[in-house]
Amino acid sequence: MLDLGEIRKNIDGIDRQLVSLFEERMRLTSQVAEYKIETGKKVLDPERERQKLEAIKSLVEKEDNKHPIADLFSQIMANSRKGQYMLLEKMGQTLREPYEAVDEIKKEGAKVVYQGVAGAYAYAAMLDYFGEDVDNFNVPTWKDAMEAVKEGKADYAVLPIENSTTGSITAVYDLLQEYNNYIVAEVYVKVEHVLMGLKGTDLSKVTTVYSHAQGLTQCESFLESHKDWQQISQPNTAVAAKKIFEDKDNSHVAIASKEAAKLYGLEILKTDIADEANNTTRFVIVSKTRTFVKNAKKTSIVFECVNEPGSLYNLLSHIIYNGLNMTKIESRPIEGRQWEFRFFVDIEGNINDQRVMNALRGIEEESRSIRLLGNY
Numbered sequence: 083m084l085d086l087g088e089i090r091k092n093i094d095g096i097d098r099q100l101v102s103l104f105e106e107r108m109r110l111t112s113q114v115a116e117y118k119i120e121t122g123k124k125v126l127d128p129e130r131e132r133q134k135l136e137a138i139k140s141l142v143e144k145e146d147n148k149h150p151i152a153d154l155f156s157q158i159m160a161n162s163r164k165g166q167y168m169l170l171e172k173m174g175q176t177l178r179e180p181y182e183a184v185d186e187i188k189k190e191g192a193k194v195v196y197q198g199v200a201g202a203y204a205y206a207a208m209l210d211y212f213g214e215d216v217d218n219f220n221v222p223t224w225k226d227a228m229e230a231v232k233e234g235k236a237d238y239a240v241l242p243i244e245n246s247t248t249g250s251i252t253a254v255y256d257l258l259q260e261y262n263n264y265i266v267a268e269v270y271v272k273v274e275h276v277l278m279g280l281k282g283t284d285l286s287k288v289t290t291v292y293s294h295a296q297g298l299t300q301c302e303s304f305l306e307s308h309k310d311w312q313q314i315s316q317p318n319t320a321v322a323a324k325k326i327f328e329d330k331d332n333s334h335v336a337i338a339s340k341e342a343a344k345l346y347g348l349e350i351l352k353t354d355i356a357d358e359a360n361n362t363t364r365f366v367i368v369s370k371t372r373t374f375v376k377n378a379k380k381t382s383i384v385f386e387c388v389n390e391p392g393s394l395y396n397l398l399s400h401i402i403y404n405g406l407n408m409t410k411i412e413s414r415p416i417e418g419r420q421w422e423f424r425f426f427v428d429i430e431g432n433i434n435d436q437r438v439m440n441a442l443r444g445i446e447e448e449s450r451s452i453r454l455l456g457n458y
């Protein structure tokens with residue numbers, strides 16, 4: 083009968099040796115880092131790593147151990163690189179481009195662009211962030227809003243990035259990649275649909291309800307109890323509200339935001355009519371300048387990795403290794419390279435946080451490309 087306790091004691095002895103050898107190896111790789119700091123040589127040396135893995139595989143006696151030993155040494159080398167990036171960042175050898183750190187994003191006198199019409203949810207997000215008196219204008223598309231910021235016609239654009247029920251707004255992610263604009267803030271707007279009509283509207287005499295198709299779908303249960311109402315969709319909810327105001331027919335009602343009701347002087351006939359009580363959209367405030375608030379808590383990046391096994395896993399390992407919390411990952415196809423993707427990632431932390439610096443450094447060194455999208 084084998085003695086489990088005895089076997090485990092032997093394993094413990096071997097592990098002690100492995101740990102001490104590992105630490106000795108890490109000390110040597112720190113010296114390599116010092117050499118690299120002096121000479122400007124890159125941390126990752128793929129050829130050396132390839133040769134190392136081949137050499138290590140040839141050392142094993144048992145064929146079955148070839149794969150596990152290569153796996154183990156890949157991890158050891160990846161960790162030695164992470165340690166080296168940490169040293170490089172600590173020594174001030176950062177690759178990060180400079181940015182302007184401010185106490186607050188400047189709102190006074192700012193010109194703001196949003197997509198849609200007054201009373202739409204982007205409009206509500208803008209008022210929420212910049213205040214009721216904001217100098218603003220609107221454009222037909224999200225791309226127009228990005229363009230207005232790029233050309234300096236607006237200081238900031240307000241763009242929806244994700245909805246709690248329907249998910250990411252992928253077209254906006256693509257625009258963040260296409261334009262060199264930065265995310266400087268975010269705003270969460272609860273999409274609260276209300277029923278509105280002309281002052282004194284009698285619900286029992288209503289014949290027609292206008293809204294955006296999404297608005298009608300999102301209030302399905304409420305509309306079930308008004309089956310006799312004809313449902314007519316409009317380009318967006320604010321246009322539906324405007325229609326009620328212009329048509330002056332008190333048998334017509336609209337489903338839109340509270341802001342739209344206020345803007346067109348309509349009476350709110352019923353609140354909270356959406357099926358999903360916590361329907362929220364997250365908007366980002368985008369600027370042409372690299373200006374981030376000092377107390378920013380979230381870092382957004384976009385990177386591309388090479389198309390080979392484990393490459394995404396390896397890049398994400400920089401986030402895990404530095405103990406950071408990843409709050410979002412979104413993949414989007416890369417134009418002109420079929421079935422290759424770029425990844426948009428949000429992590430908790432300020433870009434001056436040592437752990438964030440280390441992780442971004444590692445991803446920067448080992449990805450095909452990386453761009454900082456914002457810190458807010």
Ligand SMILES: C=C(O[C@@H]1C=C(C(=O)O)C=C[C@H]1O)C(=O)O
Nearest residue numbers: 111114125126127130131159162
């Ligand atoms: C330690 C070095 O840096 C990196 C890590 C390696 C390792 O841990 O063996 C090997 C090559 C480099 O990618 C080195 O260049 O020797």
